[in-house]
Amino acid sequence: MKLFLAFACLLAGCLFAQNDDLFGLGKYLYDAIGERIRVFELVTLDNQTFTYDVLANYREQVLYQINEKDKTCQKSPLKANFMPMGVPPGSSLVAQSVLGDSSRPGEGLLVNTWTGNQPNIGRFMTTVTEFGCIPVTFVYQLKPYGWMHVSYFDNVIGITNPDQLNPPSFCSDANTMTHEEPVDFMSLFQPKN
16 A cells, blocks of 8 residues: 655545535645645535635644635634545555556556545545556545545646745734634535534
C-alpha cells in the first residue's frame, strides 16, 4: 500500500452527497508536506448556490474563509487532523481493474480499489491509479449527508503558484474567532441552527 501525492499538486473534482442536498465542483491545491489544502469550489446546498475559497492550515490549526472580491477573511480554529490523500493503513484491496478499454495498449487506466473503516473517516472506498497512486474516486459516509462521492480529474503534480497555499495579505488582520467552536472543512456545509 502506498500514499499518493506526498507533495503539492492541483486537483479538480466533484463532490456529491447521497441525499442530493449537496453538490460541489471545484479545484483543490493539496500540500502534504506543509499539511495545507486550499479549495476553490462552487457548491449547491439545499437548492442554494455558494462559492467557497477555503484554506485549511492543519499545522497551525486554522481555517481561513477567503473572499478575494471583497478582500475579507474569516479565521476560525480548525479541529480536524490532516489526513494525507492515500490509501489509509489497514485498508483491504477490493479489486484491480481497467478504466476504459483493456483490449488495446494505451487505451485504459489500471486502477486499484480499496475499502476500510477509519476512526477519522468512517467507512470508505477509494480508487487510485496503479502507477503513481493518483486519486480517481473517494466514497465515504458523512452525517447528515449519507454517502459522499468525490471524483478527481485533471490531476497535476506540482503547483505553479505555491503562494496560493498561504493566506492572502488581507488575512493578516483577521482575528481568530476563538469564541467559536473549532470547525473542519465539511462543517461549512452543515446546516446552522
